[in-house]
Amino acid sequence: MTTSPPNDPWSRPWRTGFKAAAGVPALGLFFALTGYGAMTQAGDMDVWVMLGSVVLIWSMPALMTFSEVAVVGGGIWAMFAAVLFANLRNIPMIVTSLPLIRTERRPGWQDFLFAQLLSPTTWLHSLMDSDRIPLKSRRSYFTAFSLTVFASALVGATVGYFGVEYLPAELRPPLLILTPLYLLLIILSVRRLSGYLSLVFGAAALPYLMAWSVEWGLALGGLGAGTLGFLIGGGLRRKASS
Amino acid sequence: MMMDIAWILLLVGFAAAFLIRATGVVISGHVEPETPLFDWFACVGQALVGGLMVRAILLPTTPLAETLLADRLIAIAAAFLMFFLAGRKLLPSTFVGVATLAILGMLRSL
Structure with missing residues (x-):
């Protein structure tokens, strides 16, 4: 039997996770969601729908997609397809983070809860920090981490929604660039040629294809641009050599 | 009426988002991160998200459209440079x- 040292941070993983997230990670989500709150307010979205979207969808790309499709008047199928595809990147995030925190082999209900709370910020930290955290403490640590940034995001969205009215008129439009810019920079943080190419192809194709059809333009543009970026970026070649 | 539609769209969005997350949970442990299929999913996701974000900046449907396209491009360039x-x-x-976008907007309104 092992005992923890008196100041062992992993004896209280919830507290340690909260403290780790309470700095820059929470601030980043706060400001990112401030932009989302301001954007939905500008689009005349009801505040409870906005907060509900943060709680239920909880993924910046999917939230932006939800807002965009709702604003352009897309239907149920368009919304389902758009959020589904915008959330695709959550699959690799979940697939790569759960094995790092799971102590059981089979997925349990805790895994679904963790997956619902997972954000790119938590995912990146799980990849970076798991090695230094005892396995038995990881789920508590990263759940606390996730809940902290989640709470910060909710506050940020509320501040953005209501606070934007008190800003000078000249400052309101610039705030609306915050969220898409933040997400573009997050994508650029992933240093992989195929990822960069996919971003460029998607940026070139999607706006035009979505002018033709919101749902089909999004689906076909994303699949086509992503596949093109993957192939030209050496996705197959890279694996063949590894 | 509009609010009802918004709630329905939200529930549809939640269903789609949860389906993806549940799929991730189910296949976690069965898919190796460093595989072509894994990378392809990531590329499609980045193309989708990147395209939507660029669309939100270049062809905005919000008051962001009140700013000049040139100013938005300069703001993006400044952020990327930083x-x-x-x-x-x-x-x-x-x-x-x-x-940068705020300052450019204020300078133009002088």
Whole structure:
């Protein structure tokens, strides 16, 4: 039997996770969601729908997609397809983070809860920090981490929604660039040629294809641009050599 | 009426989002991160998200459209410059972009 040292941070993983997230990670989500709150307010979205979207969808790309499709008047199928595809990147995030925190082999209900709370910020930290955290403490640590940034995001969205009215008129439009810019920079943080190419192809194709059809333009543009970026970026070649 | 439609769209969005997350949970442990299929999913996701974000900036449907396209492009360039020159820091780079757009807008309104 092992005992923890008196100041062992992993004896209280919830507290340690909260403290780790309470700095820059929470601030980043706060400001990112401030932009989302301001954007939905500008689009005349009801505040409870906005907060509900943060709680239920909880993924910046999917939230932006939800807002965009709702604003352009897309239907149920368009919304389902758009959020589904915008959330695709959550699959690799979940697939790569759960094995790092799971102590059981089979997925349990805790895994679904963790997956619902997972954000790119938590995912990146799980990849970076798991090695230094005892396995038995990881789920508590990263759940606390996730809940902290989640709470910060909710506050940020509320501040953005209501606070934007008190800003000078000249400052309101610039705030609306915050969220898409933040997400573009997050994508650029992933240093992989195929990822960069996919971003460029998607940026070139999607706006035009979505002018033709919101749902089909999004689906076909994303699949086509992503596949093109993957192939030209050496996705197959890279694996063949590894 | 409009609010009802918004709630329905939200539930549809939640169903789609949860389906993806549940799929991730189910296949976790069965798919190796370093595989072509894994990378392809990531590429499609980045193309989708990147395309939507660029669309939100270049063809905005919000009051962001009140700003000049040239100013938005300068703001993006300033943010990217900060990002690549200052150690890929997300927050400062984002703030530089927002501040640049705000300053350009204020200068033009003088």
